[in-house]
Amino acid sequence: MENNGKHHIVPYKTHITVLLGLIVLTALSVAVTSIELGPLTVTVALVLASAKALIVLIYFMHLKFDNIIYSIMVAFIIFSIVSIIVITFLDYLFR
Amino acid sequence: MSENHTRSVDEPSYLKYKGRYRGIFAWIFSTDHKRIGLLYLWSILTFFIVGAILGLLMKMELISPGKNIMGPQTYNGFFTLHGIIMIFLIVIPGLPAVFGNFFLPIMIGAKDVAFPRLNLTSWWLYLLGAFVVLTSQFTGGGPPDTGWTFYAPYSFQTPTNMLPAVTGAFILGFSSILTGLNFIVTIHRMRAPGMGWFKMPLFPWSLYATGWIQVIATPIVGVTLLMIIAERVLNIGFFNPALGGDPILYQHLFWIYSHPAVYIMILPAMGAISEIIPTFARKTIFGYKAIIVSTIAIAFVGYFVWGHHMFTSGMSGVALYTFSILTFLVAIPSAIKVFNWVSTMHKASIILKTPFYWAVSFIFVFMIGGFSGLVLGALATNVHLHDTHFVVAHFHFIVFGGTGFAFLGAMHYWFPKIFGRKYDAGWANIGWITFFIGFITLYVPMFYLGIAGMPRRYYDYVEVFHGGNIISSFGSIILIAGIAIVIANLVKSAISGEKADQNPWGGRTLEWEVPSPPPLENFDEIPHVTRGPYDYS
Numbered sequence: 001m002e003n004n005g006k007h008h009i010v011p012y013k014t015h016i017t018v019l020l021g022l023i024v025l026t027a028l029s030v031a032v033t034s035i036e037l038g039p040l041t042v043t044v045a046l047v048l049a050s051a052k053a054l055i056v057l058i059y060f061m062h063l064k065f066d067n068i069i070y071s072i073m074v075a076f077i078i079f080s081i082v083s084i085i086v087i088t089f090l091d092y093l094f095r
Numbered sequence: 096m097s098e099n100h101t102r103s104v105d106e107p108s109y110l111k112y113k114g115r116y117r118g119i120f121a122w123i124f125s126t127d128h129k130r131i132g133l134l135y136l137w138s139i140l141t142f143f144i145v146g147a148i149l150g151l152l153m154k155m156e157l158i159s160p161g162k163n164i165m166g167p168q169t170y171n172g173f174f175t176l177h178g179i180i181m182i183f184l185i186v187i188p189g190l191p192a193v194f195g196n197f198f199l200p201i202m203i204g205a206k207d208v209a210f211p212r213l214n215l216t217s218w219w220l221y222l223l224g225a226f227v228v229l230t231s232q233f234t235g236g237g238p239p240d241t242g243w244t245f246y247a248p249y250s251f252q253t254p255t256n257m258l259p260a261v262t263g264a265f266i267l268g269f270s271s272i273l274t275g276l277n278f279i280v281t282i283h284r285m286r287a288p289g290m291g292w293f294k295m296p297l298f299p300w301s302l303y304a305t306g307w308i309q310v311i312a313t314p315i316v317g318v319t320l321l322m323i324i325a326e327r328v329l330n331i332g333f334f335n336p337a338l339g340g341d342p343i344l345y346q347h348l349f350w351i352y353s354h355p356a357v358y359i360m361i362l363p364a365m366g367a368i369s370e371i372i373p374t375f376a377r378k379t380i381f382g383y384k385a386i387i388v389s390t391i392a393i394a395f396v397g398y399f400v401w402g403h404h405m406f407t408s409g410m411s412g413v414a415l416y417t418f419s420i421l422t423f424l425v426a427i428p429s430a431i432k433v434f435n436w437v438s439t440m441h442k443a444s445i446i447l448k449t450p451f452y453w454a455v456s457f458i459f460v461f462m463i464g465g466f467s468g469l470v471l472g473a474l475a476t477n478v479h480l481h482d483t484h485f486v487v488a489h490f491h492f493i494v495f496g497g498t499g500f501a502f503l504g505a506m507h508y509w510f511p512k513i514f515g516r517k518y519d520a521g522w523a524n525i526g527w528i529t530f531f532i533g534f535i536t537l538y539v540p541m542f543y544l545g546i547a548g549m550p551r552r553y554y555d556y557v558e559v560f561h562g563g564n565i566i567s568s569f570g571s572i573i574l575i576a577g578i579a580i581v582i583a584n585l586v587k588s589a590i591s592g593e594k595a596d597q598n599p600w601g602g603r604t605l606e607w608e609v610p611s612p613p614p615l616e617n618f619d620e621i622p623h624v625t626r627g628p629y630d631y632s
Contacts, residue, residue, distance in 0.1 A: 080311055081311075084351055084399070088347050088351075091402070091414035094414065095410070095411040
């Protein structure tokens with residue numbers, strides 16, 4: 001968006017593809033609950049939710065079309081949150 | 096620090112400027128960053144007086160064993176309210192909301208922050224949050240008695256009025272996030288031409304690191320507080336073992352925010368000290384880039400040390416070792432800053448003025464707070480000292496000693512710029528030394544009491560702890576006297592002090608190139624920055 005000083009317009013086709021992708025992933029996260037995955041249930045749900053969040057960030061929130069600095073900031077935040085979760089699990093996995 | 100000095104001597108100052116509204120409305124609806132800074136200053140000062148009186152009353156209760164002026168339930172309510180007020184209403188907004196709002200735009204050569212209306216919204220949210228928190232004292236089942244940490248499972252079992260306290264803290268979190276976001280965008284987008292990242296003064300740098308903590312960490316406590324509300328209202332069972340929940344999860348979630356919150360308090364304090372010391376040492380700050388790197392390192396590593404509040408909670412051994420090592424790591428960048436400040440003063444022609452006294456006493460008390468933190472960060476000693484008065488002494492040395500001394504140092508440093516008047520230096524020095532003596536007399540005995548085994552949060556104690564408590568309670572009276580002298584002197588000087596010059600200390604950063612007090616939009620034209628912020632050559 002900033003690179004050329006104009007608002008980038010995402011074509012309808014992309015929006016519809018993204019929407020369909022989100023619907024498929026939502027259906028998948030509901031469907032997957034019927035399979036008994038044991039301790040992996042939460043992991044699968046989180047992976048699917050993360051994939052959806054990523055699609056929203058990249059297309060709907062325009063990270064793909066914006067200055068690289070915003071992607072770096074978002075990556076840094078995700079890295080921080082992942083680190084916090086990993087460190088928290090140092091307690092739960094070894095208790 | 097700019098090529099063309101930009102003076103706006105003909106314009107009325109921000110204090111006298113007449114906008115759309117009159118009277119008090121000209122302040123509470125003003126989007127001018129300087130007026131918003133002062134709104135925060137007066138709000139914080141009001142709450143601070145309440146919090147300090149609560150602290151004094153607790154010390155009076157502890158002056159001798161047995162019940163003196165209050166019973167256990169009142170004491171529990173007092174330390175909870177004291178903690179909530181001091182943490183959520185004072186030290187977290189503290190330096191960023193007051194001096195950050197006032198000086199960030201001026202120091203980077205901007206006319207205002209990036210989102211002035213959002214800035215005003217932050218202050219209104221702060222007031223709303225404070226109002227909601229304080230209603231918990233007068234409604235429902237009586238004042239909350241959990242301590243400011245709202246630990247589960249007690250926080251969803253106590254019959255006291257928890258919901259307003261937690262909801263208020265949730266609202267205050269939004270105020271903090273909006274301020275942080277505003278500062279990050281302002282620093283990225285509105286620095287004056289020529290002010291590269293490494294020509295920016297250190298106070299804005301500290302606000303930048305703080306802004307990131309506010310934006311990333313605060314939502315976590317927001318979610319946690321919502322979980323407490325859901326737990327109390329809907330009985331879900333996140334933290335209730337009877338329903339399959341885990342009370343330690345609450346402690347994790349709470350401290351994932353509340354430990355970085357310590358850095359929200361201390362980083363801007365360090366930034367202010369980094370402004371004061373080179374000005375009075377008349378020297379370029381030693382290791383400018385090292386201070387920036389250590390600021391960012393503290394902000395970053397500070398995210399991963401929260402578990403040191405939970406060493407005795409029953410966490411896994413692996414988690415204990417990890418948090419202990421990380422805690423020791425965060426001491427390194429803090430020490431780098433101290434060495435840089437001391438090196439700046441080395442062989443300098445120091446001018447001894449009140450702000451400098453506050454700055455060096457900040458270093459002194461911060462060092463004691465830091466070293467006692469390492470005692471608590473070590474696993475073996477922590478078991479002995481956890482939940483004793485040692486912990487209370489430690490965090491008061493850091494939070495009150497660190498943030499408080501830096502806040503008052505910054506207040507005395509920037510006072511002539513903010514109000515355009517000088518304060519009475521004699522009374523300011525008397526206030527400082529009284530405050531300092533009171534502070535040390537109040538908190539040093541607590542280290543001894545903690546090591547001797549006196550637990551915190553008890554309204555009563557056995558006779559063996561009497562001596563230390565007498566000295567400590569006496570110290571609280573001296574400290575309150577010091578606070579009263581400082582506040583009275585500053586308030587009187589703000590009203591009727593002698594007119595101050597544009598640059599009374601000979602500072603080199605941009606705020607000293609605008610009139611005292613500054614006009615509405617600070618600069619006639621945006622300055623062009625050609626040199627570093629601490630160029631005393």
